[in-house]
Amino acid sequence: MQLYLPIADIPVNVFLILAMGAAVGFVSGMFGIGGGFLMTPLLIFVGIAPAVAVASVASHIAASSFSGAISYWRRRSIDPILALVLLTGGTVGTALGVWTFTLLRSLGQLDLLIATSYVILLTTVGGLMFWEGLRALLRARRGGAAAIRRPGSHGWIHGLPLKMRFKRSKIYLSVIPVVVIGLIIGFIGAVMGIGGGFILVPLMIYVLRVPTSTVVGTSMVLTLVTMIFATLLHAVTNHLVDAVLALILMIGGVTGAQFGARAGQKIRGEHLRLLLGLLVLAVGIRFAVELVIRPADLFTIRETGGGV
Amino acid sequence: MSARASLIVASLVLGAVLAISPACAERLIVSVSNHRVTVTPNYSGEELVLFGSVEKDAQTPAGRNNYDLVVTVSGPRADMVTRRKERRFGIWINTDSRQFLKVPTYLALFSNRPFDDIASPEVQRRQQLGLNNVLLTQRVGPDFADVVPNDPFRSAFVRLRKQHGLYREEQSAVTFLTPTLFRTGIPLPGEVPIGTYDVEIKLFADGALVTRTETAFEIVKVGFEQFIANAAHNNGLAYGLVTAFMALMTGWMASIVFRKD
Numbered sequence: 001m002q003l004y005l006p007i008a009d010i011p012v013n014v015f016l017i018l019a020m021g022a023a024v025g026f027v028s029g030m031f032g033i034g035g036g037f038l039m040t041p042l043l044i045f046v047g048i049a050p051a052v053a054v055a056s057v058a059s060h061i062a063a064s065s066f067s068g069a070i071s072y073w074r075r076r077s078i079d080p081i082l083a084l085v086l087l088t089g090g091t092v093g094t095a096l097g098v099w100t101f102t103l104l105r106s107l108g109q110l111d112l113l114i115a116t117s118y119v120i121l122l123t124t125v126g127g128l129m130f131w132e133g134l135r136a137l138l139r140a141r142r143g144g145a146a147a148i149r150r151p152g153s154h155g156w157i158h159g160l161p162l163k164m165r166f167k168r169s170k171i172y173l174s175v176i177p178v179v180v181i182g183l184i185i186g187f188i189g190a191v192m193g194i195g196g197g198f199i200l201v202p203l204m205i206y207v208l209r210v211p212t213s214t215v216v217g218t219s220m221v222l223t224l225v226t227m228i229f230a231t232l233l234h235a236v237t238n239h240l241v242d243a244v245l246a247l248i249l250m251i252g253g254v255t256g257a258q259f260g261a262r263a264g265q266k267i268r269g270e271h272l273r274l275l276l277g278l279l280v281l282a283v284g285i286r287f288a289v290e291l292v293i294r295p296a297d298l299f300t301i302r303e304t305g306g307g308v
Numbered sequence: 309m310s311a312r313a314s315l316i317v318a319s320l321v322l323g324a325v326l327a328i329s330p331a332c333a334e335r336l337i338v339s340v341s342n343h344r345v346t347v348t349p350n351y352s353g354e355e356l357v358l359f360g361s362v363e364k365d366a367q368t369p370a371g372r373n374n375y376d377l378v379v380t381v382s383g384p385r386a387d388m389v390t391r392r393k394e395r396r397f398g399i400w401i402n403t404d405s406r407q408f409l410k411v412p413t414y415l416a417l418f419s420n421r422p423f424d425d426i427a428s429p430e431v432q433r434r435q436q437l438g439l440n441n442v443l444l445t446q447r448v449g450p451d452f453a454d455v456v457p458n459d460p461f462r463s464a465f466v467r468l469r470k471q472h473g474l475y476r477e478e479q480s481a482v483t484f485l486t487p488t489l490f491r492t493g494i495p496l497p498g499e500v501p502i503g504t505y506d507v508e509i510k511l512f513a514d515g516a517l518v519t520r521t522e523t524a525f526e527i528v529k530v531g532f533e534q535f536i537a538n539a540a541h542n543n544g545l546a547y548g549l550v551t552a553f554m555a556l557m558t559g560w561m562a563s564i565v566f567r568k569d
Contacts, residue, residue, distance in 0.1 A: 002352040004498070006529065006536035011352040011498035047499065059555045065560030069565075116399075228552050235548025239540045243551050250555055254562030291399040298393045299464035300402075301387050303413075 006054045007242035014248060021252025025064045029260025031276045034061040034195025034223045037283060055234035055241045060249035061195055062227035064257040065220045067140050072217030079168035079214045083221040089179035090222060093186025100171025103193050114192055115291060126277050129202050133274025169214045195223040198280050212269040324438040333367040336360055336521040338509050345527040359491040363512060373487045376426040376512040378437055381494055383414030384503030390465045406461040407447040413501040414474050418481035418492045427515045435510060435517060439466050440475045473497040502527050
């Protein structure tokens with residue numbers, strides 16, 4: 001069934017977009033990530049202008065992370081205090097990121113910077129997660145000491161002042177690293193145009209030692225708030241949010257996210273991390289290949305306005 | 309005195325008319341099947357039909373029947389950038405770029421037979437017959453110019469637009485139903501830009517331009533599509549808020565629908 005999108009200005013197959021939304025929604029519900037790093041390239045592949053894709057994906061991510069967040073809330077696996085502290089850092093980071101974005105664009109080569117940071121970030125994060133997941137899995141297979149969750153390692157992070165108790169997560173932690181992580185995610189998200197969930201989740205697990213049970217839900221809250229703001233910003237500044245496209249993506253996305261969240265609860269923590277690591281790594285490698293291999297077409301066209 | 313003056317004026321006008329009239333020996337009468345293409349939610353492109361006839365008059369050389377016709381359809385104009393990737397430090401990055409100024413976003417050229425048979429290369433160039441001869445202004449440093457047809461940026465630009473069906477050239481698309489009655493289809497793929505389209509019809513005989521005429525059609529969004537587009541452009545904040553609210557509602561609905569416990 002073909003439907004003409006009013007802002008993207010092209011007709012698309014509704015079922016194809018629905019399926020794409022559902023698939024990405026499933027992944028995002030399962031791992032507690034936004035999925036923007038998957039959805040945006042898919043939409044561009046279908047023929048939607050990159051700017052419209054980025055702007056519309058933000059609202060799609062908001063919808064699926066909200067539906068995911070609700071079901072995590074019911075399972076009491078969201079730490080509201082932790083989310084709030086992360087958000088304070090996130091807001092500052094986003095503002096810094098937008099400022100840097102403008103600065104970089106005036107210097108040129110922004111595209112290259114985004115592509116290389118995608119590659120570095122995705123392959124490093126993905127590789128690390130995959131490696132860690134694999135080791136945990138092998139440890140469990142060998143029947144040795146059951147995977148040590150939270151080995152109570154009191155690193156330097158735990159020596160920082162301004163400690164507070166995050167009840168739901170059962171951790172007692174300084175607010176400084178939490179705010180800093182929020183700041184980093186906000187910054188990266190604004191510069192690269194992604195929610196940053198796939199970086200946030202491992203950072204929370206490995207640096208803050210937040211138990212896996214509350215990680216996913218809490219990261220969803222952060223994604224939700226960031227993406228609502230991103231939607232508003234895109235709508236006000238670029239007028240490129242395609243509400244019809246967004247609605248189709250959302251319907252597919254929230255459905256997928258529900259099943260994803262359920263699947264995520266059934267899978268063991270190590271498996272989940274292994275899978276997410278693989279996924280992130282795969283996307284990172286795909287971006288790397290694109291940079292290294294000679295492109296099929298060396299030329300690209302972009303409309304720069306000034307029309308009629 | 310004034311009578312003589314008017315007589316001079318009249319004869320001057322007559323002279324002027326006579327001077328042009330050999331070129332006006334034929335007249336073209338054309339029409340497009342639809343002058344206003346409306347974009348509705350189920351719009352997925354359309355094919356218009358252009359038909360017309362060649363009207364001869366007393367000045368038409370007797371026995372002239374072998375007409376050639378070239379139809380040029382050009383869509384709304386926009387600035388576009390063509391970029392070229394090159395390998396630097398092992399990775400492919402955009403290095404060089406050219407800006408095309410106010411070029412048609414849609415461009416179609418149709419004729420009844422190959423341009424080479426219709427007119428000499430010189431006439432083809434002057435009358436902009438064929439994608440190779442159409443003027444595509446580039447910004448070259450501080451200057452504005454069109455370059456040779458085999459310029460890598462220009463040919464890449466035309467090739468990429470052709471791949472999307474937005475630039476096309478068909479040298480047998482115009483059919484003469486009778487020696488003077490003709491028709492051609494104008495295919496508009498779904499992604500053609502919204503706006504006004506100019507259609508220029510040129511009539512050739514014996515390798516020379518005989519006459520030309522113009523018509524136009526427009527592609528407009530109506531109803532729902534128009535409402536959304538207007539809202540997004542004129543009330544950005546409200547539009548964004550509604551979209552964000554829609555996102556929350558959709559998420560909330562899903563969690564209710566799929567609630568198990």
